[in-house]
Amino acid sequence: MHDVADLVLDLADFITASPTPYHAVAETVRRLSEAGFTEQPEAGEWSTEPGGRYVVRDGTLLAWWQPADTRPGAPMRIYAAHTDSPTLKVKPRPDTGAAGWRQVAVEVYGGALWNSWLDRDLGVAGRLALYDGSTVLVDVARPLLRVPQLAIHLDRQVNQGLTLDPQQHLLPIWGLGAPSDGDLIEFLTAEVDVDPDEVAAHDLVVHDLTPPARLGEEEELLAAPRLDNLASVHSGIGALLAASQESSDVIPVFVGFDHEEIGSGTATGAAGPLLESVLTRIAGGFDARITSFALSRCLSVDVTHAAHPNYLGQYDPIHRSLPNGGPALKVNANQRYATDAPGAAAWARACRDAGVPSQYFVGKNTVPCGTTVGPIVATRLGIRTVDVGIPVLSMHSARELCGVQDPEFLTAAATAFLTDMT
Template sequence: MTDLAQDLADFIAAAPTPYHAVAQGVRRLSAAGFTEQPEAGPWDDRPGGRYLVRDGTLLAWFVPESVRPGTPMRIFAAHTDSPTLKVKPRPDMGAGGWRQVAVEVYGGALWNSWLDRDLGLAGRLALYDGTSVLVDIHRPLLRVPQLAIHLDRQVNQGLTLDAQQHLQPVWGLGSPSDGDLIEFLAGEVGVDPDEVAAHDLVVHDVNPPALLGEEEDLLAAPRLDNLASVHAGLGALLAASDDVAASDRPAVIPVFVGFDHEEIGSGSASGASGPLLETVLTRLAGGFDARGTAFAMSRCLSVDVTHAAHPNYLGHYDPTHRSLPNCGPALKVNANQRYATDALGAAAWHRACRDADVPTQFFVGKNTVPCGTTVGPLLATRLGIRTVDVGIPVLSMHSARELCGVRDPGHLAAAATAFLTDPA
């Protein structure tokens, strides 16, 4: 495994939820000298690195000494959330002598991938005093058990799952009154259960990331969608901040944003459809009057994993626009703007790859198979900033465990660094 791929594996293992991903990002930014910009505090417009946190969303930027009102920005946009099972407000349930946890599906998860896995539980506990405490039970605690084939002889001809009936995990024997999940979690993190007012909790696979293949050139891990992009973006921002601080080229402001709630449509106060990024960029531009010039000269790189060609299902892909792991990040194109890429945006991406000596490839969906979408079209529409969509190829997207190439995280970080520092 490359050093950067190993670092990605460590980052993923430490970030089972968006809140943990943000905490990991803050740790890395703080170590590099970035300081917090409180969202409700006075705006600090001095040169240097800053970051801003709202729940599961993280923004960070570096202002060079030569900045002026209207200075263009180079933005790396990703998302911190992944499809999973989210714990309901009243979690304790059970049936048939089993204690269970009530969950609902978050995002477009592949339900079957969560069956018969050792699952932990992570998220945050919100306290009555207005603070919150992160929690991560990173050991086998839950399991969504399958029905034995002896009792469903036709299961291999088609598995049908009901999200309400079949996805509720077990975590012990007895009745719901025999235990209290929130009391248990409060004890794990050392807070008084009576002080817990609410929670945001999800399940996660506790098996660590691992190498795969004869040459160990593949990485199997949970949440590659989209922590692989978040990790690359943070690394690119830190590298870009060093570059622009030392450069005598025309100034640009490199910006990173990792949004929460992309997997459920981005329609939230901390999602890509909300006002948070626009507010920060307007301030970075020097105010509303200066932002028109700055936005017109700015560019955004929307980074989300893309579909690697599946050898068992090649008929689902366009035969001339397939992407494969370890062949570089893919430029994502869609005529109906499910991806925001246009020709000038594509040229900026190809220039970044050329400058970084990084291979790139294309992903275009098959005409008869609709593709997904990203934060890219939302940001392009809201901000009017030219946006290009890219991502590293993965197999098993939206599974509890996905697969990518070990070299692609490094390719992405290098190309993104060049994009964030490009003055053209």
């Protein structure tokens, strides 16, 4: 295994470099390219040569290692995560304001904890789409925006229950004066040396600027934005690179989907056709994929709920998970998680082979759980899928908390999963 301190520092660097799915993909491409992976254009001639390749579409990336001498229909071991996180997304016409304040119009993306975005120094990041068809990444990683709370003196009952209207109360301020149409885009284009008149559209979000940090007496915890689900993406890339160095007859595959937090029903989401299309070509064509998919397995990796000591009544008492206890196997009788017994056995074998502890997460019967890309992949492709994830607190907050050992546990177990020929 890697040194925990080094891996946590690398995870922190990855998160900081990835304020949006587009940046997460760009950082992943940088790492894969350094390891010798090359891009496979979706519309180009498909290569079957041994080696590492990747496909990029917007905020989604697929990467795989093609072993030498694999035949059509070879089994695949797939690691599926997602690149997006709940946030506040900038509206098409962003410039607004009131009473002498300049503000930015935003809407909520995904199931964000709204109050966690209050009174934080925020940057803005995303992509600018130009009239010539190109896109430019932008990241203002310095204090620019803030969503201020109302002083308690003007709302004496706020501690008995905070109520936020996302249309009225979540608009960030970024200065004084009268708003003017085009102000924000003009500011952002100056940051990346682009003519504002060439910008046709944009995909922009705000992001918390507080750097990731270890905390606790023994520094056994990591606080960071976007652990859901960049911690899983980071481990998946590490596992794929490690698997590429091992001799195996299975094809290891990584996919990081965009749009999981809003239901995955997009062209680049898990419910879209992209994964099926790429896996079919990796398998050797439509006929070969029948055999390949039947022999393949998928590890769906998304963070899970750590037991919260102040709210233990929200958890099943014998299926709680804790940080640094290893990634948790996620089980749900109604298949909100895709885990079944054979999939659970494959995960247990991977953890045993890697020398990694594992635990369970099963929701309390009276508290409905969330879901992941796992059931979507299993339903679309018929590939046996198992859901796992490292435990975190404050899921969907602007800042979340995990154990410092769990990312390495996850990487090691996922490497064993991606190379398992059983």
